[in-house]
Amino acid sequence: xxxxxxxxxxxxxxxxxxxxxxxxxxxxxxLESRRGSGFYVTxxxxxxxxxxxxxxxxxxxxxxxxxxxxxxxxxxxIGDGRPPETWMEGFNLRKAARxxxxxxxxxxxxxxxxxxxxxxxxxRIAHLLHDRGVLSGPSDILLTHGAxxxxxLVARQLLQPGDVALVDSPGYYPxxxxxxxxxxxxxxxxxxxxxxxxxxxxxxxxxxKPKVFFTQSLAHxxxxxxxxxxxxxxxxxxxxxxxxxxxxxxxxxxxxAPNSPRxxxxxxxxxxxxxxxxSKTLSASLRVGYVTANRAFVRALxxxxxxxxxxxxxxxxxxxxxxxxxxxxxxxxxxxRQNISESTAKAVNxxxxxxxxxxxxxxxxxxxxxAQMRNIDEAVLAKQASDAGIFLAPGSLFFPDRxxxxxxxxxxxxxxxxxxxxxxDFMERFIAAxxx
Amino acid sequence: xxxxxxxxxxxxxxxxxxxxxxxxxxxxxxLESRRGSGFYVTxxxxxxxxxxxxxxxxxxxxxxxxxxxxxxxxxxxIGDGRPPETWMEGFNLRKAARxxxxxxxxxxxxxxxxxxxxxxxxxRIAHLLHDRGVLSGPSDILLTHGAxxxxxLVARQLLQPGDVALVDSPGYYPxxxxxxxxxxxxxxxxxxxxxxxxxxxxxxxxxxKPKVFFTQSLAHxxxxxxxxxxxxxxxxxxxxxxxxxxxxxxxxxxxxAPNSPRxxxxxxxxxxxxxxxxSKTLSASLRVGYVTANRAFVRALxxxxxxxxxxxxxxxxxxxxxxxxxxxxxxxxxxxRQNISESTAKAVNxxxxxxxxxxxxxxxxxxxxxAQMRNIDEAVLAKQASDAGIFLAPGSLFFPDRxxxxxxxxxxxxxxxxxxxxxxDFMERFIAAxxx
Numbered sequence: 005x006x007x008x009x010x011x012x013x014x015x016x017x018x019x020x021x022x023x024x025x026x027x028x029x030x031x032x033x034x035l036e037s038r039r040g041s042g043f044y045v046t047x048x049x050x051x052x053x054x055x056x057x058x059x060x061x062x063x064x065x066x067x068x069x070x071x072x073x074x075x076x077x078x079x080x081x082i083g084d085g086r087p088p089e090t091w092m093e094g095f096n097l098r099k100a101a102r103x104x105x106x107x108x109x110x111x112x113x114x115x116x117x118x119x120x121x122x123x124x125x126x127x128r129i130a131h132l133l134h135d136r137g138v139l140s141g142p143s144d145i146l147l148t149h150g151a152x153x154x155x156x157l158v159a160r161q162l163l164q165p166g167d168v169a170l171v172d173s174p175g176y177y178p179x180x181x182x183x184x185x186x187x188x189x190x191x192x193x194x195x196x197x198x199x200x201x202x203x204x205x206x207x208x209x210x211x212x213k214p215k216v217f218f219t220q221s222l223a224h225x226x227x228x229x230x231x232x233x234x235x236x237x238x239x240x241x242x243x244x245x246x247x248x249x250x251x252x253x254x255x256x257x258x259x260x261a262p263n264s265p266r267x268x269x270x271x272x273x274x275x276x277x278x279x280x281x282x283s284k285t286l287s288a289s290l291r292v293g294y295v296t297a298n299r300a301f302v303r304a305l306x307x308x309x310x311x312x313x314x315x316x317x318x319x320x321x322x323x324x325x326x327x328x329x330x331x332x333x334x335x336x337x338x339x340x341r342q343n344i345s346e347s348t349a350k351a352v353n354x355x356x357x358x359x360x361x362x363x364x365x366x367x368x369x370x371x372x373x374x375a376q377m378r379n380i381d382e383a384v385l386a387k388q389a390s391d392a393g394i395f396l397a398p399g400s401l402f403f404p405d406r407x408x409x410x411x412x413x414x415x416x417x418x419x420x421x422x423x424x425x426x427x428x429d430f431m432e433r434f435i436a437a438x439x440x
Numbered sequence: 441x442x443x444x445x446x447x448x449x450x451x452x453x454x455x456x457x458x459x460x461x462x463x464x465x466x467x468x469x470x471l472e473s474r475r476g477s478g479f480y481v482t483x484x485x486x487x488x489x490x491x492x493x494x495x496x497x498x499x500x501x502x503x504x505x506x507x508x509x510x511x512x513x514x515x516x517x518i519g520d521g522r523p524p525e526t527w528m529e530g531f532n533l534r535k536a537a538r539x540x541x542x543x544x545x546x547x548x549x550x551x552x553x554x555x556x557x558x559x560x561x562x563x564r565i566a567h568l569l570h571d572r573g574v575l576s577g578p579s580d581i582l583l584t585h586g587a588x589x590x591x592x593l594v595a596r597q598l599l600q601p602g603d604v605a606l607v608d609s610p611g612y613y614p615x616x617x618x619x620x621x622x623x624x625x626x627x628x629x630x631x632x633x634x635x636x637x638x639x640x641x642x643x644x645x646x647x648x649k650p651k652v653f654f655t656q657s658l659a660h661x662x663x664x665x666x667x668x669x670x671x672x673x674x675x676x677x678x679x680x681x682x683x684x685x686x687x688x689x690x691x692x693x694x695x696x697a698p699n700s701p702r703x704x705x706x707x708x709x710x711x712x713x714x715x716x717x718x719s720k721t722l723s724a725s726l727r728v729g730y731v732t733a734n735r736a737f738v739r740a741l742x743x744x745x746x747x748x749x750x751x752x753x754x755x756x757x758x759x760x761x762x763x764x765x766x767x768x769x770x771x772x773x774x775x776x777r778q779n780i781s782e783s784t785a786k787a788v789n790x791x792x793x794x795x796x797x798x799x800x801x802x803x804x805x806x807x808x809x810x811a812q813m814r815n816i817d818e819a820v821l822a823k824q825a826s827d828a829g830i831f832l833a834p835g836s837l838f839f840p841d842r843x844x845x846x847x848x849x850x851x852x853x854x855x856x857x858x859x860x861x862x863x864x865d866f867m868e869r870f871i872a873a874x875x876x
Contacts, residue, residue: 117725149585149727149749156748160621165601181747185596289754291585311617312592313585318725320756 007042080426082389083397085225087371087420091343092287092336117318119310121147121294125325129280129294135262137269138278140296146306147294147316151255151281154295155218156182157305158251158277160312162216163188170208170217172200174374174402176225176253179218190404193217195224197364199231202238209246216249222264223256223370226402226416230368233265240267243275251277256370258285258333259341273298282324284371285340286333290320344369344419351422358431360415373417374399382413385434392430443478516862518825519833521661523807523856527779528723528772555746557583557730558757564764565716565730571698573705574714576732582742583730583752587691587717590731591615591654593741594687594713596748598651599624606644606653608636610810610838612661612689615654626840629653631660633800635667638674645682652685658700659692659806662838662852666804669701676703679711685737687713692806694721694769695777709734718760720807721776722769726756780805780855787858794867796851809853810835818849821870828866 012019081088120126126142133140148154163169165187171179173192183190191208194201200219208214217239221231243250252267257280268278273296281293296302309315327333351373352366360375377385382398389396399414421427448455517524556562562578569576584590599605601623607615609628619626627644630637636655644650653675657667679686688703693716704714709732717729732738745751763769787809788802796811813821818834825832835850857863 149753152748152750178747178750185744185747287755288750291749291751291753308621311614311621312588313727314588314614314724315727317585317727317753317756319723319759320753323755 078390078395079393080421080424081395082418082421082424082427083395083416084418084421085371086284086288087340087343087418091340091420117315117321119315120145120306121316122318122321122325125292125321125328126294128325128328132258132280133278133296136257136266137263138266138273138296140273140278144273144299144302145294145296146302146309147292147321148309149291149313149316150283150288150293151253151279152178152182152293153291154279154281154293155179155251155253157308157312158216158279158295159183159186159188161301161304161308162249168212168214170205170212170214171404172219172224173404174226174399175218175404176220177402179253180404192404193219195227195229195364197229199229199235200239202235202242205239206242209242209248213246214248216251217243218251218253219267220253220255221266222254222260223368223372224364225255225370226372226397226399227364227374228366228368228370228372229364229374231265231267233270236265236267236270240271240275243271248275249277250275251279253279255279255281255284258282258337259344260369268296277301285337286324286327290324291317292320292324344371347419347422348373351417351419354423354428355417358428358435371418371420373419373422374414375417376412376414378412380413380435382415385413385415388434389430392426394427394430514826514831515829516857516860517831518854518857518860518863519831519852520854520857521807522720522724523776523779523854527776527856554754555751556581556742557752558754558761561728561757561761561764562730564761568694568716569714569732572693572702573699574702574709574732576709576714580709580735580738581730581732582738582745583728583757584745585727585749585752586719586724586729587689587715588614588618588729589727590715590717590729591687591689592618593744593748594652594715594731595619595622595624597737597740597744598685604648604650606641606648606650607840608655608660609840610662610835611654611840612656613838615689616840628840629655631663631665631800633665635665635671636675638671638678641675642678645678645684649682650684652687653679654687654689655703656689656691657702658690658696659804659808660800661691661806662808662833662835663800663810664802664804664806664808665800665810667701667703669706672701672703672706676707676711679707684711685713686711687715689715691715691717691720694718694773695780696805704732713737721773722760722763726760727753728756728760780807783855783858784809787853787855790859790864791853794864794871807854807856809855809858810850811853812848812850814848816849816871818851821849821851824870825866828862830863830866 008019008022012022120143123142126145126147129145130140130142133145146154148157159169159182163183163186166189168189168191169183170191170193171183172195174195175192180190189212191212191214193208194204199221200217205217219239221236224230239250242248250267250271254266254268266278268276277295277297279293279295282290283293286292295305297305324333348367352362355362355373355375360377362373363376364374366373376399382400386396386398397416399416402416444455444458448458556579559578562581562583565581566576566578569581582590584593595605595618599619599622602625604625604627605619606627606629607619608631610631611628616626625648627648627650629644630640635657636653641653655675657672660666675686678684686703686707690702690704702714704712713731713733715729715731718726719729722728731741733741760769784803788798791798791809791811796813798809799812800810802809812835818836822832822834833852835852838852
């Protein structure tokens with residue numbers, strides 16, 4: 005605890021007030037006074053110190069895997085969803101905070117701001133989208149607390165408990181957790197090297213009559229795979245024919261070629277709900293993302309955003325806008341792109357040397373590679389890696405249902421970490437003698 | 441649009457690139473080029489300029505009222521939920537952003553941070569709670585994107601479509617919207633001058649067997665009313681007897697006396713789920729709030745937060761923590777308290793002179809007064825006020841069901857605005873000749 009004097013100064017109150025408060029807390033058992041030493045929080049109220057859990061066996065469900073990712077206590081983070089700090093060093097958010105300019109539409113201090121989100125940032129995003137050939141105006145772009153918030157809004161707007169949603173298989177596991185929580189039945193659509201398997205998609209549509217298919221077209225998480233234009237075209241024809249929405253989550257758009265094949269570009273937001281975020285390419289600590297769709301649908305999402313969270317943070321949205329307008333974000337993206345391409349090349353070399361294969365290709369442009377292994381038990385591997393302080397993401401975690409798990413075990417590899425010698429050494433030892 | 445030269449510099453690309461992009465957008469019909477003048481966004485893609493809607497009749501539903509509040513185009517904002525900018529001038533968030541310090545636990549740039557929220561801020565909140573006699577440790581405090589996010593999490597965790605929830609009547613209307621969206625049946629518990637009517641509460645519990653009662657104990661929105669200890673005690677006895685949770689939303693806690701009677705203080709979080717926020721007393725543009733409850737329940741909420749939004753913004757949570765640690769927040773609260781008490785006294789005088797009455801008392805300590813009128817049609821009043829640029833919040837908006845609407849019309853008055861002469865003059869004219 006602060007000393008009485010320090011606390012009095014910190015909270016701008018008299019020392020008597022602090023002394024009284026401390027005494028009250030001692031009386032309540034919250035504090036204890038140690039003679040000559042000061043006041044201490046009693047044991048039972050102390051926050052448990054973060055412990056290395058090493059319970060990757062539990063990580064079989066979404067919440068646990070999310071927790072593993074958020075807990076920062078693995079030395080080597082091969083299974084991580086994010087790149088290392090050093091990749092983001094182009095930004096110093098402390099400095100960026102100075103960019104919270106007085107844009108001229110609303111003052112910064114107080115209010116809830118615009119329910120759609122900070123309007124100059126929506127304008128900047130509209131420009132980014134036009135570069136990708138997605139012609140959405142600022143008035144149809146809704147800012148969210150990240151892509152996950154956008155997906156949550158879409159799911160809550162479209163789906164009722166018991167409904168079926170199609171998802172990529174393998175696919176983005178935080179989405180699975182979200183949908184399962186809302187009692188949505190997940191049906192996986194097999195992922196191929198050129199995108200979703202459209203024959204499988206058609207079968208599943210016919211069988212389940214789903215309202216929506218959630219997919220990632222580019223730098224797909226977890227496979228790193230992409231999409232071709234003919235596959236995109238066929239997906240949209242099916243969506244049209246069966247009256248189904250397609251949610252396209254494009255988290256890596258800002259580091260990918262603007263003319264990459266996107267569903268939203270072909271369809272121009274008739275059936276496609278398009279989601280973006282600054283979490284993967286700028287900072288996850290800001291929680292800024294967006295969603296755009298046809299006007300009626302995105303208006304309904306805005307109403308839902310208001311009803312559930314009132315609005316998003318005008319303050320951080322100004323920070324992001326300031327980073328774009330100052331040119332810092334674009335400069336940062338150039339460096340990030342180079343880091344990704346160099347690390348991917350290095351990772352592919354190393355993993356090939358270890359005998360791993362890349363059924364989804366080896367140049368997704370994002371952070372992920374899907375590395376397939378033979379004759380290795382994923383769970384045993386992950387457990388032993390965890391004991392060695394290495395966080396791995398076994399492939400089976402990314403399948404929406406157990407039956408769809410493929411015959412070959414695999415790992416989702418974060419390219420930024422794959423050349424860590426502790427990982428490489430561990431893998432060499434494990435492959436030489438895989439204790440089961 | 442920016443000139444080609446300006447855009448090239450802004451996005452750090454060559455002028456050729458910009459010229460090409462502009463040409464492409466012209467070709468797509470998004471831009472038009474005016475000779476000698478530059479490039480302009482074509483009409484059909486321009487954001488509609490915000491228009492004064494004057495459709496207060498529509499504001500009968502929650503979403504519309506929320507929208508009215510968020511749209512900044514009324515000159516006089518008597519019905520607003522927030523105080524004016526000037527009350528928040530103690531803060532300059534642009535400067536506050538400098539306070540985003542390198543607290544020593546995690547670096548600021550990149551990651552998702554702790555799923556519970558920025559840990560030093562949870563520690564500061566634990567201290568605020570202890571001042572209120574609520575003994576919750578930092579490890580049981582979950583940070584949220586404001587109080588509404590906390591209520592949304594609680595509702596999603598506890599309730600299924602078709603369930604009944606008890607709410608204050610009149611009560612906090614954004615909560616009603618949230619629950620109605622999720623197909624929860626709302627049942628109002630009559631609000632008295634000393635808190636919820638416990639006889640009515642018992643009847644409703646017996647009839648509907650609800651899992652939860654959402655209430656605001658202090659500076660109640662919309663009545664400004666409070667709670668007495670015997671009423672608090674009886675509510676908790678009923679909650680115990682019938683196995684019901686009570687959600688206590690304490691948005692104004694930081695400007696109220698720490699020893700005010702609170703459900704969470706009596707119950708110590710056995711049955712009470714306690715929600716706080718910095719939106720009313722610091723800034724709504726940060727979106728920082730919190731929830732605490734018994735350990736098992738708050739852990740479930742943390743899992744739900746992860747599954748739905750991954751986490752909250754580490755960045756803004758550092759800003760709030762910096763404002764507390766620098767002493768600025770405490771100094772600001774002293775000024776805010778004084779503004780509230782002076783404005784309330786002034787508002788009460790004026791409204792009494794107009795013949796209005798205060799069935800819930802006249803000193804709630806927050807921003808609201810419930811001013812009751814006789815022989816006045818709320819809807820007519822609100823419509824005419826709206827035409828005169830005055831935003832009013834008619835009492836009937838705050839009732840969860842129509843049957844419960846009281847016999848006397850009323851207004852929720854924001855004490856900060858009540859002495860605006862445009863409002864006072866309008867009311868004098870209206871009362872003299874209430875056109876129907």
